[in-house]
Amino acid sequence: IRNNFLHQASTLMVKNHDLIVIEDLKIKNMSKSAKGTIENPGKNVKAKAGLNRSVLNEAWRKFFSYLEYKLKLKGGILIKVDPKHTSQTCIQCGHISKDNRKEQEIFKCVKCGYDAHADVNAAQNILKRAGLARMARQANLNRGRQQEPAEAYNNSTIVV
Numbered sequence: 001i002r003n004n005f006l007h008q009a010s011t012l013m014v015k016n017h018d019l020i021v022i023e024d025l026k027i028k029n030m031s032k033s034a035k036g037t038i039e040n041p042g043k044n045v046k047a048k049a050g051l052n053r054s055v056l057n058e059a060w061r062k063f064f065s066y067l068e069y070k071l072k073l074k075g076g077i078l079i080k081v082d083p084k085h086t087s088q089t090c091i092q093c094g095h096i097s098k099d100n101r102k103e104q105e106i107f108k109c110v111k112c113g114y115d116a117h118a119d120v121n122a123a124q125n126i127l128k129r130a131g132l133a134r135m136a137r138q139a140n141l142n143r144g145r146q147q148e149p150a151e152a153y154n155n156s157t158i159v160v
């Protein structure tokens with residue numbers, strides 16, 4: 001049932017979009033033990049254990065791989081961007097702070113006051129990062145690959 005859902009959802013996304021941008025989630029890191037160590041015990045162990053379970057289900061990994069091969073078949077583009085601070089960065093002014101997101105769903109920039117649904121703000125950051133990664137790659141190609149792209153975008157992968 002889960003595979004069927006993942007296929008239907010990925011097929012629908014690929015059918016309606018030629019370009020899809022995702023966070024390059026480090027699944028192994030996300031599934032690290034929530035218990036931590038004796039010196040450094042984990043927080044929210046119960047919640048993280050639930051997250052671990054779902055991550056270990058590999059649903060996300062499968063979903064992303066389905067997106068990737070279906071986009072390839074269609075000739076679309078998948079861009080994976082570095083997920084660092086995408087949910088804490090203000091899309092309006094660029095200020096990065098944990099305090100920008102005190103609640104799960106609400107983003108409110110402590111510097112400029114911009115507010116939005118937290119997922120929308122994060123999605124806009126992801127899209128912006130993809131655009132920058134693509135520009136950096138293009139600049140790199142123009143230079144004949146003699147120089148590495150800007151470090152900030154090294155962690156982004158463009159899968160064509």
Ligand SMILES: [Zn+2]
Pocket residue numbers: 090091092093094095109110111112113114
């Ligand atoms: Zn701001």
